[in-house]
Amino acid sequence: MTRDELIKQIYSKKTFLCVGLDPDTEKIPKHLMEEEFPIYEFNKSIIDATAEQCVAYKPNSAFYEAYGLNGLTALEKTIRYIKTNYPKHFVIDDAKRGDIGNTSAMYAKSSFKRLNADAITVAPYMGRDSVKPFLQFEDKWAIVLGLTSNEGSADFQHLNVDGQELYLKVIETCASWGTKNNMMFVVGATQAAMFAKIRKIIPDHFLLVPGVGAQGGDLQEVCKHGLNKNIGLLINSSRGIIYASSAEDFAEKAGEEALKIATQMKSYF
Amino acid sequence: MTRDELIKQIYSKKTFLCVGLDPDTEKIPKHLMEEEFPIYEFNKSIIDATAEQCVAYKPNSAFYEAYGLNGLTALEKTIRYIKTNYPKHFVIDDAKRGDIGNTSAMYAKSSFKRLNADAITVAPYMGRDSVKPFLQFEDKWAIVLGLTSNEGSADFQHLNVDGQELYLKVIETCASWGTKNNMMFVVGATQAAMFAKIRKIIPDHFLLVPGVGAQGGDLQEVCKHGLNKNIGLLINSSRGIIYASSAEDFAEKAGEEALKIATQMKSYF
Secondary structure, three states: OOHHHHHHHHHHHOOOEEEEEOOOOOOOOHHHHHOOOHHHHHHHHHHHHHHHHOOEEEEEOHHHHOOHHHHHHHHHHHHHHHHHHOOOOEEEEEEEEOOOHHHHHHHHHHHHHHOOOOEEEEOOOOOHHHHHHHHOOOOOEEEEEEEOOOOOHHHHOOOEEOOEEHHHHHHHHHHOOOOOOOEEEEEOHHHHHHHHHHHHHOOOOOEEEOOEOOOOEOHHHHHHHHOEOOEOEEEEEOHHHHOOOOOOOHHHHHHHHHHHHHHHHHOOO | OOHHHHHHHHHHHOOOEEEEEOOOOOOOOHHHHHOOOHHHHHHHHHHHHHHHHOOEEEEEOHHHHOOHHHHHHHHHHHHHHHHHHOOOOEEEEEEEEOOOHHHHHHHHHHHHHHOOOOEEEEOOOOOHHHHHHHHOOOOOEEEEEEEOOOOOHHHHOOOEEOOEEHHHHHHHHHHOOOOOOOEEEEEOHHHHHHHHHHHHHOOOOOEEEOOEOOOOEOHHHHHHHHOEOOEOEEEEEOHHHHOOOOOOOHHHHHHHHHHHHHHHHHOOO
């Protein structure tokens, strides 16, 4: 998907919500566990209930890999379901991949060609040849970890590197390998105060913002510091939406949670 | 597998070679492509031909994921084959995973419980809660990226952090989260001169050393600076061994290449 297509979709629906699909069989409603692919059935219902309120879905690869071939089949089927029924939605394979060049090329092939995701999240530690293979596919995106939303982000990302925090150096350096048309950055919602510094370096790039909701990030703060002239944010919520209820009304409640966030977002258009 | 078991195996066989299983269907012998699981058949032959010369196998997850469910089945079958026929060999799931805590826990479960690997490679950028979930499994290991063997390693790993290079800070910090019994570090063979600095910080930990052979690393240099009193190295070679021949004699030639390295290693006992 191109940047223009993504922006057009955001403006036409007046939302920049991304719904994270992190299916945990210990949390999904019991009645679905009788299905052959319970995770897929869960996702389908969540997708149908939230599609109007969001522009992107972000399946978290770990939550499928943990269930082996059944889980991975559910991931393939989920992305196919989105691409068939909601072809304008942006699909992010949240896999945090990154390795030496020939191996990153294999991960890119797996995510973009086999799964047909629009984007994959990428870990930057191994440097240029670990990131660039993800930039070689037309209309596909690498979303590089910049500043993450978790407690451990302080261990390395805030280290002082020649007068600059490491996460800023990472964002600045990685941004030079791609463009605003094939690269985004992960910036955690729990770090709202840092958005201003990041926007000085990359005013035009999209940021994927996890951590709103369950992890404590604040939508209003993120928007205040992170929005740019094309919106430029994809704000993700996973657990707060998909586990809004564990009963048979789970999809309806998920839709209601998504609508709450999408409604808040409308004021920024 | 415990550290003592690994060390015992190394001393009894007088080798510390790890064979990297990076199967690429464009490189594996044509006659295998008629099999239902060509990658698995390839691996089985390579394993049988090299088991005497090595103490560990390192399947590279990307090279299985790229072939979808067939590839992932081949990965499961390969590890099962090793664990059944060569139960004393150490198996490393080279997957470079790492995410927020609850997601890393899912990756750990996938690697240790589903695949039954002894170890997984882990990317450190997201900090403590991305690494610690891999340390919660008895006799299982996290192998954290310290200093990698690729060109891009210079982009971030050598940055100056308060007078110390980032990779040293990463190794020092991560080492404090685990012990020499559940944590190793990746240190590329192309960086032999840095081994002395690393050994000052972690004299006792095992290092997983990729990059010997195809990537240009030198075994003798690595041993000179990296060996410790328990050997403390697992030296990996992938392409140099498994693609020594693309004809029907591929396994025999792989065995010969492994024997060459193992023979060099004998002089260090």
